[in-house]
Amino acid sequence: MTITMDLSAGLTPEALFDLPKPASESRIVVAMSGGVDSSVVAALGAASGAEVIGITLQLYDYGAATGRKGACCAGDDISDARNVADRLGIAHYVFDHESAFREDVVEQFADEYLAGRTPVPCIRCNMGPKFTDLFKMARELGADCLATGHYVRRHIGAAGPELHRALDPARDQSYFLFATTEDQLDYLRFPLGGLPKSQVRELAEQAGLRNANKPDSQDICFVPDGDYAKIVKKMRPEGGASGPIVHAQTGETLGEHKGIVHYTVGQRRGLDIGGQPEPLYVVGLDAANRAVKVGPKIMLAVSSATVIETNRIGPLPDAPLTAKVRSLAKPVPITLDGPLGDGATTTIRFANPEFGVAPGQAAVIYAGERVVGGGWIESTTSAA
Structure with missing residues (x-):
């Protein structure tokens, strides 16, 4: 037809x-x-x-x-x-x-x-x-x-195809495509x-x-x-093992959790440790000891992040760079300390303390609307 x-x-x-x-x-x-x-x-x-x-x-x-x-x-x-x-x-x-x-x-x-x-x-x-x-x-x-x-745009720049954010920011999916290679982008259409x-x-x-x-x-x-913990425990039953909820500053045990897989950095709800003088958040996960570390919000502030397995799309510009560490986050100003691309390890330094940055997340780097590349967050440095 x-x-x-x-x-x-x-x-x-x-x-x-x-x-x-x-x-x-x-x-x-x-x-x-x-x-x-x-x-x-x-x-x-x-x-x-x-x-x-x-x-x-x-x-x-x-x-x-x-x-x-x-x-x-x-x-x-x-x-x-x-x-x-x-x-x-x-x-x-x-x-x-x-x-x-x-x-x-x-x-x-x-x-x-x-x-x-x-x-x-x-x-x-x-x-x-x-x-x-x-x-x-x-x-x-x-x-x-x-x-x-995918809601992203492919533009032809001076050095070849470039990956740009979607025209509609509410639909943009560029965060999920930072690992696209230049050869792939040459063949892809969006x-x-x-x-x-x-x-x-x-x-x-x-x-x-x-x-x-x-x-x-x-x-x-x-x-x-949306019950991701159920999936994880089905595949890895040990993920449902209980352990202590520990105050990251004092070392005090505040309670017991029902499995480390139920928690992510930045989480506040579901801790079941009432009676504290201030709101507490998950600030770290000690998988080896099955411990959930909690602390005040200021402990979530991060000044930099080590990023591994990086990918770069096109040349690295002289223009100011921004980064997103979550798909729905707004890009924030950063500088790079180290190479980007070819799987290299680099350090992202945030211009202002960034909150809720967790190992395992992707850090995606932009120059304006263009996706420069990104990598996987291996570790963070506290700004507190």
Whole structure:
């Protein structure tokens, strides 16, 4: 069938993909999760006149996910992706990557929590199954590019492709893509980065897609109802072992917890240690001794962070740098003390004390709207 889509503002579906040759001679592989965003990317690809092939990676148990809301890459989402492909008249393939996903993402997620760290599995997924494996498949299929539904923008700068934040800051997903390599970025396309979500849903309606009003997926797709501790304890039962809640300043034992996996740095609620003269927060996790360390908010203040396994996208600019240590945080001014990229270790120094910085989180570095790179927080230095 012929798909037409009204983008307004002089945009065309073909322009959104920045293809190296005419669309009629091009092949686009689209990573289809079953959600509205990747479905609209597939529809835009079809509307451009290019040949479009949809690929869905089944990442976890199909049966257990059937009927679940807010998931992706399993259960009803695979069915939704297949129906969209049928509607658009494009080829669609489903590949079972459950074993790789479990090993590369879920197992590591559990191990990180057990070690008292705060993991970000969505980034690990992008670094592993979603990009590495999809890239290989797309190239084997002779595609001219691999397109996804991420809300980020790809710009061509003086030194080549650059990764920029989405036009709509409320939808920006650049934090989760800091590990994208320059070679990957050369091949990737993000057609939705310059569009608001409301327009994406309108485009889905125009194309007659059945999932036009489907709710957005949750952040951690394999964690039902947000109960991550349940998942960790199922995989690593020792994570539910009790231990002391210790005041980080006085060393006094204030209570007993029900498993270190229930706590993250910066947490205040759920400590069950009433009667204290001031509010106390989780300021550290001593996994070796199964201890949860608590203290006043000032103990969460961090002056710098050691960042490992760093990646750099494009040249490091002379312009002022900012960093985000959580996906929903605002970028804050920083300086770098050490190299960035090629897996090097560097130190991020915050211009002002930053709160709630935890080992295991990603630190993503920006120059204005451009993603310069980032890495994984290994340790922090207190500003208190």
